Amino acid sequence: MSVDMTAAYRAIDGALAAHRDELTALSLDLHAHPELAMAEHRSAGLLTDMLRRNGFRVECGIAGLPTAFRAEYGTGTPRVAFLCEYDALPEIGHGCGHNLIAAGGVGAALALAGTGLAGTVCVIGTPGEEGAGGKILELDRGVFDDVDAALMFHPGDRTLPIRHATAAQKLVVEYHGVAAHAAGSPADGRSALAGLIQLFVAVDAMRQFVPETVRLHGIITHGGTAANVVPEYARGEFQVRDLTRESVGELVSRFRAAAQGTAAATGTTVEITPGLLYAERKNNHPLAFRVADHLRTAGIDVETPVLRGGTGSSDIGNVSLALPTIHPYLAVLPRGTATHSREMTRLVATPEAHEATWTMAGALARTGADLLADAEFRDAVRDDFVQCPPDYPA
Ligand SMILES: [Zn+2]
Ligand SMILES: [Zn+2]
Structure with a gap:
């Protein structure tokens, strides 16, 4: 690899530090104004405004979904996409912590764009995760056709690089x-x-x-x-x-x-x-374990993946069967805290949750930099996608 990754990682940390207050305000604004699946007009507006202000080209209302968007920085291949969810739940607001997913995804994208590495940094706004399957509709309508890898994370009560999720009808x-x-x-x-x-x-x-x-x-x-x-x-x-x-x-x-x-x-x-x-989830192992390495370097405890039980389903599954995809979990809640709960709604607005989110954004951006700069890593990611079946519970 001829690119100096130390400089790239330093640029990522610098960008995240520079945008930290604005990203925190963005997350708290989303949290204070929860919007339901496919009605996230204000939220999509806040996210795309920040991306536009930072030099991203933004297209709103893609795939026939008014609250979906795609933003891009740079040109050509490889194309690395950070996915943002920003829908809330009826009655309990952001009890799934999508405010952190959205602000973390934007943070990772701004940080990776700041490295100046060749390729395209994308942010794909994926509305309606809670039951409306925004990613499935976007996938079917070609939004992911030219994307080489899709990266996102989800807040939870433990930090895990990979986890199974069931298929659901x-x-x-x-x-x-x-x-x-x-x-x-x-x-x-x-x-x-x-x-x-x-x-x-x-x-x-x-x-x-x-x-x-x-x-x-x-x-x-x-x-x-x-x-x-x-x-x-x-x-x-x-x-x-x-x-x-x-x-x-x-x-x-x-x-x-x-x-x-x-x-x-x-x-x-x-x-x-x-x-x-x-669809069931197919975790890309080289990508997921690279994120885990970056998290460990940043001082976050990463647990051994538990593949059995206690899982739901998400529209990221369909994306993961079409291209290399990761959906790691980040601990922002005490162990055992129920998701989709009022307690989670409260805890995803704390300074501690945001601190962890910016560390995750840094790990995702570093992994994105590795993808843009390292052809061997890209090959490993592609090979795993082509050759390995989804992870099933033991
Ligand atoms: Zn969620
Ligand atoms: Zn949820």
């Missing part, structure tokens, strides 16, 4: 029956709610005969309008999760058969509308 289930007086003429009615309740019973029966890695869960969002009317309409939402998309596909077939069965049993009809399919 959301399903909206609607039963249609016949309304009738529930006491006067119940024999004329057919209860859509009964069909839906029996589906929950059928899913519970299925649970014993699926691999232990499977998660099947749902809610009733509409169960009728009056106790004295046989419900003619009932609606539920389910999620089917397992290690791979293939396994989820088979489970969805069984789920559909069960839904048809309970419709037949209750004299109703059923409609199933699938949502986006979230």
Whole structure:
């Protein structure tokens, strides 16, 4: 490698120090004005304003998503992208800490741009992580086509370079029956709610005969309008999760058969509308372990990856199957703190959480510099992507 990485790393630290106060203010502003999935207009505006002020070319509303954006600095290849999530949760605000992801991603990009290394530094604004699958839509619409690697991190209660995440399929289930007086003429009615309740019973029966890695869960969002009317309409939402998309596909077939069965049993009809399919996560090992090395050098404890249990799903999975991608975790919470909690909302606005985030931004920017400057490292990253399957729990 002919490039002086010491100088590049020094430039990264200098840029992060210079922007630290502004980045902290950005994170706290996002935190104080939480916006829900796909409605992050103000947040996207704050992020793109800061990028524009620092010389990035910005395109807003990409992929047909008003709150998505892509910003670029430099030209040509390689192209390294930092991903920003900035949606919040209903009622509890930034209980998933996406304010830190967004400000950290912008910080990493500004820092890498400051090295002057050849190539393009991208920031991709990925809205609607919480259920709306912004990255999946962006991926399908070509936003990642020319990107060589996608880097982001997620705050949590431990620092881990890699972690598995399950594939997941959301399903909206609607039963249609016949309304009738529930006491006067119940024999004329057919209860859509009964069909839906029996589906929950059928899913519970299925649970014993699926691999232990499977998660099947749902809610009733509409169960009728009056106790004295046989419900003619009932609606539920389910999620089917397992290690791979293939396994989820088979489970969805069984789920559909069960839904048809309970419709037949209750004299109703059923409609199933699938949502986006979230793919399992494929962590790029050379990238993830390079970030871990940089974090250790900066004095952060990095734990041995735990691959089993306790994982959800994210739209980063789909991106990770298309190009080299990392999604390491950064400890900003005491061990055992629940995510998506009011406690997490409080803790992702502390000085300590921001301090850790800037260290992570430095590690991500250093890894980006390694990618831009080191062709051998790029080859290792590419080889791992082509040759290695996703990490599955042991
Ligand atoms: Zn999150
Ligand atoms: Zn979340």
